[in-house]
Amino acid sequence: MKKKLFSILTVFVITANVCFSQTGNWYKGDLHSHSTYSDGDSPVSSIIANAESKGFNFYVITDHDNTYTPYVGNPITWSDTAYHSNNMILLYGMEWTTDIGHAGIWNSAPFPYDSIFAANTAKQPAKAASIVKSQGGLFSINHPLNGALLWDVGYDFEFPSIEILNGPISYLLSNNNSVITTVWEPLLMSGKRITGVGGSDMHKLSYWLPSVYPNLGSPSTWVYSAEPNGEGIIDGIRNGHVCISNSPTDPRCEFFADIHGNNTFNYMMGDAIADTNSAVTFRVNLVGSGSNLSVKVIKNGIPLFSQPLAISSSNPTIEFTDTPYQRAFYRIELLSGSSSISWTNPIYCGYQTETIAAVASNDIANQISIYPNPTQNLVNVQNNTHETISINLINVCGQTLKSVTSSDELITIGMETLSKGIYFIKINNYKTFKIIKQ
């Protein structure tokens, strides 16, 4: 007898609140844009103001790394005093720019760039990605199908993320899903867990093909973060706790799973469920509102239902059950009419289930504090972890000025000889504290 792939498929609309038990929040931002430090048309100050006006919770400028003349050894966008916001979490980023492809690089603090740039000139993406990983950052392939900027060195190396929606490409080609279906989904089918992100690729702040390409935040990337800081955003992206909306104001979906049938939705987009032979209850939550909305459920690249499922602001939740039976990923697209306007990352079944680890866990990071801040001559690192930690004092160019490895409870780092300004203390290449020397 032919094996039935979908034994019981049930869909029902409910109005109960989501029971997802973790604490954390969703943060909206844009992961790909350019200033006058490369080929953008606007200075950092204008771009930051524009990003704030879009209601972003996090943001990063990713200037091309090949436009310094001469190359000065470290990225300069970060060291602009205008690269500052009281309203947004700022990440530190670059676009790795070669004729074999481009990639976004993000970190929670400035990072040394010389070795990454050496891997650029040597055309070694695997090496660049590995250096970025060792620094606690993320390497994300950009616009992989974009004509002259095509990613043409393959995907057979370790990278955590890929830009599945790119502003100009999406808008010029009517939001087509070609990267999703021809690059991303085949990578997922091969057993990899790779986070799909969006990026506006903004170069012109006020216009770019007016009425076609509305700039920063188109698309916007939403990240679920356990804590309100850059490390949390980086961790959220690394773990696929990400969805994308067409614009900063479009509705989006959150996607959860319950593996025990007890209405406890402990898994969310990006997470992996070990078992493939038990029924999983999935829940889709609509956030925001729009007209003529429906939800497309995609399993292993194929729609699970013949018709998208209606969802509305008055009935903002849909549940369905399915049994994977074999390795499978499930993802959600939110449609307005026939156009996709929001995309979730998948929930994975039968994939490698470990949380994709950060360099240090939040638990350790939360047991470390620094004082005084602002400071004049020294900074104390209070280490309550009872473990050996590595401490790097970093300047705004990403250069490491001092390194200390110690298990002491109180570790003092002298700053007498440093000039006034902003510095960073990075613990275990993960947790970052910003310090002001007065």
Ligand SMILES: [Zn+2]
């Ligand atoms: Zn690019």
